[in-house]
Amino acid sequence: MNGYGFRHAARMERIKLSSVRSTWWLAIAAVVSMAAAGAGVGLGYRSHTPVATAAQILNNSLGGAIVAQLLLGALGVLVVTGEYGTGMIRSTFAAVPRRRIVLAAKVAVCGGAALTVGLVASFAGYLGGQLAIRGTAIPAASLGDPAILRAVVLTGVYLGVTALIGVGIGTIVRHSGAAIGTLFGLMFVPMIVAGLFGESGIQVGRFVPLLMLLNSIAVTSPVPGLFSSWISALLMCGYAAVAILCGAVLLRHRDA
Amino acid sequence: MVSGFRPPTALPSVDCMIELRELTKRYGDQVAVDGLSVRVQPGVVTGFLGPNGSGKSTTMRMILGLDAPDHGEALIGGVRYPDVDWPLKTVGALLDAGAFHPGRSARAHLAALAASNDIPGSRVKQVLRIVGLSDAATRRAGTYSLGMRQRLGVAVALLGDPGVLLLDEPVNGLDPEGIRWIRDLLRGLAAEGRTVFVSSHLIAEMALTADRLVVIGRGRLLAETTVAELAAGEDSLEDAFFRLTSQATDYRGVGAS
Numbered sequence: 264m265n266g267y268g269f270r271h272a273a274r275m276e277r278i279k280l281s282s283v284r285s286t287w288w289l290a291i292a293a294v295v296s297m298a299a300a301g302a303g304v305g306l307g308y309r310s311h312t313p314v315a316t317a318a319q320i321l322n323n324s325l326g327g328a329i330v331a332q333l334l335l336g337a338l339g340v341l342v343v344t345g346e347y348g349t350g351m352i353r354s355t356f357a358a359v360p361r362r363r364i365v366l367a368a369k370v371a372v373c374g375g376a377a378l379t380v381g382l383v384a385s386f387a388g389y390l391g392g393q394l395a396i397r398g399t400a401i402p403a404a405s406l407g408d409p410a411i412l413r414a415v416v417l418t419g420v421y422l423g424v425t426a427l428i429g430v431g432i433g434t435i436v437r438h439s440g441a442a443i444g445t446l447f448g449l450m451f452v453p454m455i456v457a458g459l460f461g462e463s464g465i466q467v468g469r470f471v472p473l474l475m476l477l478n479s480i481a482v483t484s485p486v487p488g489l490f491s492s493w494i495s496a497l498l499m500c501g502y503a504a505v506a507i508l509c510g511a512v513l514l515r516h517r518d519a
Numbered sequence: 520m521v522s523g524f525r526p527p528t529a530l531p532s533v534d535c536m537i538e539l540r541e542l543t544k545r546y547g548d549q550v551a552v553d554g555l556s557v558r559v560q561p562g563v564v565t566g567f568l569g570p571n572g573s574g575k576s577t578t579m580r581m582i583l584g585l586d587a588p589d590h591g592e593a594l595i596g597g598v599r600y601p602d603v604d605w606p607l608k609t610v611g612a613l614l615d616a617g618a619f620h621p622g623r624s625a626r627a628h629l630a631a632l633a634a635s636n637d638i639p640g641s642r643v644k645q646v647l648r649i650v651g652l653s654d655a656a657t658r659r660a661g662t663y664s665l666g667m668r669q670r671l672g673v674a675v676a677l678l679g680d681p682g683v684l685l686l687d688e689p690v691n692g693l694d695p696e697g698i699r700w701i702r703d704l705l706r707g708l709a710a711e712g713r714t715v716f717v718s719s720h721l722i723a724e725m726a727l728t729a730d731r732l733v734v735i736g737r738g739r740l741l742a743e744t745t746v747a748e749l750a751a752g753e754d755s756l757e758d759a760f761f762r763l764t765s766q767a768t769d770y771r772g773v774g775a776s
Contacts, residue, residue, distance in 0.1 A: 265604060266603075266604035266605060267604070267605060267606075267635060267636055267637065271634060271635050271636065271637055272635055274634035274635070275631045275632065275634045275635035276631075278627060278630050278631040278634055279620075279623070279627075279631045282623045282624065282627035282628075282630075282631070283620060283622045283623055284622055285622065345620060346620070349617065349618075349619065349620045349621060350615060350617045350618040350619070351618060351619055351620045353580075353583075353585055353614055353615075353618045354618040354619060354628075354632060354675060355632075355635075356583075356584070356585055357583050357585065357606060357607075357610075357612050357614070358606060358607050358632045358635040358636060359606070359635050360583075360584045360600055360601040360603070360606055361601060516587070518580070518585065518586040518587060519580075519585040519586070
């Protein structure tokens with residue numbers, strides 16, 4: 264018996280995450296928004312001429328990730344800022360004074376949950392698209408095709424990692440509104456800026472999360488000029504690591 | 520009345536004295552706590568008394584490692600709080616009645632904190648019964664009245680059956696019955712040999728609850744005394760309290776001009 268550790272903190276975080284309604288609403292909304300976007304795309308293409316390709320359907324039916332990333336990003340933010348906003352953080356740090364253990368537990372628990380939800384949501388988007396084109400001449404996209412499977416899985420990974428970026432930003436900013444605003448800004452503003460540079464913007468654009476999602480990760484073959492989908496996904500993990508490390512440094516010295 | 524020191528019986532044999540050594544906290548130019556050195560002994564209720572803004576809450580947050588002191592240290596049985604093996608089994612704290620997520624039920628709140636310190640789930644049910652929240656345990660804590668929130672805070676403090684209890688203004692918002700309940704609870708806990716350190720700005724309440732008193736004003740120690748000593752030689756406890764704290768206010772008035 265030599266004191267608490269990560270295992271105990273992770274159990275605490277798991278109970279905390281599952282015992283507030285916002286977690287479930289955000290998770291359900293993420294899955295539903297991707298399923299709806301997938302089905303909408305499929306229905307739209309049913310009577311489209313010329314007949315759509317399997318890649319076209321897949322690429323577009325994962326477009327709901329634009330919404331799902333905001334929902335899961337907000338989930339990650341709230342895991343931290345929800346505690347600062349309510350005073351819960353003082354109960355948490357009184358129970359586990361070594362704060363980095365708390366942050367590590369939040370990263371593991373929230374990251375695991377968001378990855379699961381992200382994969383389910385991504386698959387729901389794929390399935391929504393495929394079900395909506397049944398009975399048409401459009402060729403079905405099979406998950407047996409490595410390129411299709413990769414796009415669906417990495418979209419789920421992207422969504423899970425977005426939640427971790429949310430955890431990092433939440434730890435840095437500590438205020439729910441400001442942190443969610445910061446996260447949304449970081450998702451959209453760089454894309455707009457990259458767009459201003461036209462063709463040459465791709466040199467910058469391949470580092471921008473949303474452009475990576477839409478042109479590299481959630482597609483069967485990346486747009487020329489962008490990184491491969493695996494590199495893009497790794498880059499996202501790098502962003503999350505930077506945000507979380509910054510949070511960890513600040514966490515140590517600030518009063519709770 | 521429990522006044523003498525009784526050695527801990529059923530409690531773990533760790534020393535549960537609170538020791539503050541030149542504890543100091545500044546916020547910019549403001550000195551919130553100024554070189555505070557105090558020892559809080561087990562077996563008695565020690566009242567922590569001072570006007571609003573005198574640094575009571577800041578001191579308690581520093582004892583729990585929530586705020587970092589600019590100078591000095593706070594020790595629990597000779598150990599800094601962050602170095603304690605099982606924090607909730609060592610110190611039970613009620614800092615403010617709102618230290619929970621309003622969307623979470625009392626049961627889930629307690630279960631989460633219990634898990635963090637390897638406290639069995641059966642203890643959650645037990646503390647809910649002690650504070651009288653068993654019937655409301657599955658309700659979202661945000662729907663609670665102020666009195667129920669205080670009771671939930673007390674449940675958190677009792678969760679780990681700690682040898683040290685730290686309560687910041689526990690009677691705030693309680694009705695007379697609730698105030699008497701807290702008073703009896705604290706006296707009972709001290710009688711079991713625990714260290715009970717409870718802050719208040721109400722001298723009359725402290726006179727009924729506490730045996731020993733630590734009085735501060737403007738972050739400085741004004742007196743370390745007993746209720747009996749403070750009352751002796753003055754018209755009333757209240758007069759004695761005002762005499763002590765008005766000196767602190769005068770001192771500050773001169774210093775600021």
